[in-house]
Amino acid sequence: MPSSRLQAKARTSQLVSTYGVGSIYPAAAESYLVCGIDEWDEKNCAPVPEPRLAAALGVEVFRQPPASGRGRGIPVLRFPEWYYCPKCRALGPYWKLGDKKSGRCRECALELVPSRFVACCPAGHIQDFPYFRWLHRAQGV
Incomplete structure (x- = not known):
């Protein structure tokens, strides 16, 4: 199922908490499922330097969600x-x-x-x- 781009805005803090990957984002009379980070445009996701946490979790880097107005935004699917x-x-x-x-x-x-x-x-x-x-x-x- 192809993803779409939601025109509604979510704050960065919402995308790492309330409306993160796999959550249902309500937008007016519609709702959308936020796609996994493998679908996000990595060029628009700035790295977050947290070397100790990255080492503890066995990952190379953390990335923040794209800022509003930059690039393609967060991919979503209409759901349900x-x-x-x-x-x-x-x-x-x-x-x-x-x-x-x-x-x-x-x-x-x-x-x-x-x-x-x-x-x-x-x-x-x-x-x-x-x-x-x-x-x-x-x-x-």
């Missing part, structure tokens, strides 16, 4: 992909329910809301909640 409409109560993948440019429901033109239910495994993988499988589990789907 499932949204719902508070008016017509439709639930489904974002691209099926809404207009990608406006983020509004195709049926009633109300702004779509991200589903706040997600599923995680013990290994830390995250996915949209499997609504269809959960609702139809008695049929063996």
